[in-house]
Amino acid sequence: MKKIFYRVALLAMASSVALAAQATTPEEDLAAFRNYFKERFPGVQMNEYTNGVYAIDPIGRESWEAIEEFPPYEPFVDDGKEMWETPFANGKTYKDCFPDGPAIASKFPRWDKKQGMVITLPLAINQCRKANGEKPLKYKKGPINNILSYIAYESRGQKTHVIIPKDDPRALEAYEKGKKFYYTRRGQLNFSCATCHLQNAGMRIRSDILSPALGHTTHFPVYRSKWGTVGTLHRRFTGRNKQVRAKPFKAQGEQYRDLEYFLTYMSNGLPLNGPGSRK
Amino acid sequence: MSKKSQLQLLLIATLFGACLSTSYADQPKKASDTRTAKVQQMINDAEMARKKAAKVEGEWRDVGKFIKQAKKALAKGDYVTAMKLAAKAHKQSVLGYRQAISQRELKMPSYLKY
Numbered sequence: 001m002k003k004i005f006y007r008v009a010l011l012a013m014a015s016s017v018a019l020a021a022q023a024t025t026p027e028e029d030l031a032a033f034r035n036y037f038k039e040r041f042p043g044v045q046m047n048e049y050t051n052g053v054y055a056i057d058p059i060g061r062e063s064w065e066a067i068e069e070f071p072p073y074e075p076f077v078d079d080g081k082e083m084w085e086t087p088f089a090n091g092k093t094y095k096d097c098f099p100d101g102p103a104i105a106s107k108f109p110r111w112d113k114k115q116g117m118v119i120t121l122p123l124a125i126n127q128c129r130k131a132n133g134e135k136p137l138k139y140k141k142g143p144i145n146n147i148l149s150y151i152a153y154e155s156r157g158q159k160t161h162v163i164i165p166k167d168d169p170r171a172l173e174a175y176e177k178g179k180k181f182y183y184t185r186r187g188q189l190n191f192s193c194a195t196c197h198l199q200n201a202g203m204r205i206r207s208d209i210l211s212p213a214l215g216h217t218t219h220f221p222v223y224r225s226k227w228g229t230v231g232t233l234h235r236r237f238t239g240r241n242k243q244v245r246a247k248p249f250k251a252q253g254e255q256y257r258d259l260e261y262f263l264t265y266m267s268n269g270l271p272l273n274g275p276g277s278r279k
Numbered sequence: 280m281s282k283k284s285q286l287q288l289l290l291i292a293t294l295f296g297a298c299l300s301t302s303y304a305d306q307p308k309k310a311s312d313t314r315t316a317k318v319q320q321m322i323n324d325a326e327m328a329r330k331k332a333a334k335v336e337g338e339w340r341d342v343g344k345f346i347k348q349a350k351k352a353l354a355k356g357d358y359v360t361a362m363k364l365a366a367k368a369h370k371q372s373v374l375g376y377r378q379a380i381s382q383r384e385l386k387m388p389s390y391l392k393y
Contacts (some may be wrong), residue, residue, distance in 0.1 A: 024393055031393045176385075184382045188339050188371065194388060247338040253338070 026175055026265060033266050037199060049215030050273045056202050057209045064277065073149055073223040073275040076230045082149025083143065094147070097128035105155030105272050108161060109261050111171035118257040120172050121149065122232060132207045139251035140235035148221045149230055152274030153255065160218060160272060162265040178262025181255060187246030193259075193265040202250050217264040219276025230275060233260060314358050319366035322349050328372035335377025342368045 024032075037049065044055050054061040084102055087093050090099040098104050108121040119127075124145055126136035137144040164171050182193045196205070196215035204210075208247065220233040234251035247256040280288075325346050332338045347366035 010324070024387075028393055032393050036391055180385045183385060183387060185378065186337070186382070188341075188374075190378065199388060199390060242340055245340040247340050247343070249336075 001178045007257050017053065025174070029179065030266060032269060033198075033214065036079035037201070037212055038157050038194065041212070046269075047271060049212060049267075050218040050270050051160050052215060052276070052278060053209050053211035055215070056212065060209065060279070067277050071223070071275075072225075072277055073221075073230050074222070076146050076149040076221075076275065078150075079143070080146035080148065080153075083147045084150055088129070088134050090132050092132050094125070097124075097131070102151045102154040103158065105152050105274065106158035106161050109170065109257065109264055110258075111163070111174065111261075113165070113168050116170055117254070118261045120252065120257055120260055121151065122234070123125055123257070140232055140238065141229070145221045145230040145232060149275040150234065151264060152219075152221060152272065158272050160264060160267045160270050162261065162268055171267070174258045175262055175265065177255075178260070182262055187241065189244040192242040193240070194249045213263070214267065215267050215270050217260065217267050218270050218272050219278075220275045221256065223275060223277040225277075225279050248269035280386050281393065287290070311356075315353065318349075318353050318361045318365065321362060321369070322346060325349070325365045325368035325372065328369050332372045333376040334378065335376060335379040335383075337375040337377075339371045339375045340377070342371050345371070 024114070034046070037044070041056055048055040051061075051064075054064045084094050088090060095101055100107075105121060108124065109118050111117075112119045120137055122137075125147060126139075126146065129136050137147075164175050166172075185192045185195070193213070196210045200210050201212040202209060217233060220236070221230045222236070223230045232251070234256045237256050238248040306364060325342075329342050329346065332342070345364045345368035349361045349368065352358075352361035352364060
């Protein structure tokens with residue numbers, strides 16, 4: 001009897017170790033991610049997650065809906081439209097770089113085989129500017145948020161659709177790096193992104209409720225009341241890293257682009273609804 | 280004692296006294312040089328530890344600031360503050376490095392069901 005018990009225990013240990021070591025596919029990651037939130041917040045419809053914490057905070061939602069009647073990001077959308085339509089010094093416009101624009105937000109982030117890296121929308125905008133002899137814009141604050149707001153607004157309703165091409169293993173590698181970043185504890189507070197936005201989503205951190213990770217990327221750029229302005233996703237990444245007392249990485253550097261690639265993939269299928277307004 | 284001997288004795292005494300006063304005056308200066316060197320070494324060690332942590336993406340937010348503040352404190356002659364800051368920076372760098380190494384393998388949380 002004892003022998004059988006030990007053999008069964010050994011078998012169970014061996015299979016659990018094998019499970020932990022087994023690589024999962026992005027599709028499996030997405031399914032597990034969604035199922036986690038379905039179980040955690042059973043009453044919340046999938047598309048509601050695009051509203052961030054307001055999908056699970058009815059009191060906060062009331063204030064947010066009142067704010068959305070006169071959205072604070074509107075002036076940024078208007079300025080962004082002007083930027084889009086204003087020719088560069090060489091006479092070309094953003095339309096020459098993005099013929100399908102301005103409703104192009106769902107095309108990013110994407111894997112660029114030629115450049116061998118994840119290309120995000122802000123990066124693509126600056127590549128367009130450089131190619132046309134214009135100075136690149138800063139990635140966290142300032143006018144980049146205007147044009148991103150305009151593009152996000154025009155792209156509303158499009159579905160998040162990040163593709164990890166199978167014909168280039170480097171794309172999956174970038175996704176895996178972003179995934180690793182997401183689940184890695186860092187900083188003096190020893191938190192990973194998942195600690196707050198998966199494990200403790202819906203719990204309070206001081207007076208705020210932690211937002212669920214599902215749908216996190218759909219509403220960027222975002223007007224934050226705390227910032228008093230619109231800011232980018234990478235600005236938010238920077239702030240979050242600082243809040244756990246880790247040294248942040250460079251906006252639009254490899255770490256944050258890969259993180260964006262993974263995180264946006266986790267929202268695949270959800271409609272875009274940027275720019276958003278948040279606390 | 281002849282006048283010449285008295286003068287010689289006076290000269291020797293004066294020279295001896297001058298030597299003594301010089302060596303005593305030097306001592307506080309030498310002590311502060313030693314302390315400066317010691318604290319500077321602590322700052323250097325903290326900077327090396329910071330770079331080691333940064334190499335594995337384990338640098339914590341405030342370490343760079345502590346090192347800068349330590350250098351400023353040392354420049355002002357505030358050895359105690361400089362030492363405290365350097366020690367803090369060093370400790371946090373070591374912890375950050377260990378954290379990054381411990382997190383090298385991707386560990387998926389058990390609450391995600393596959």
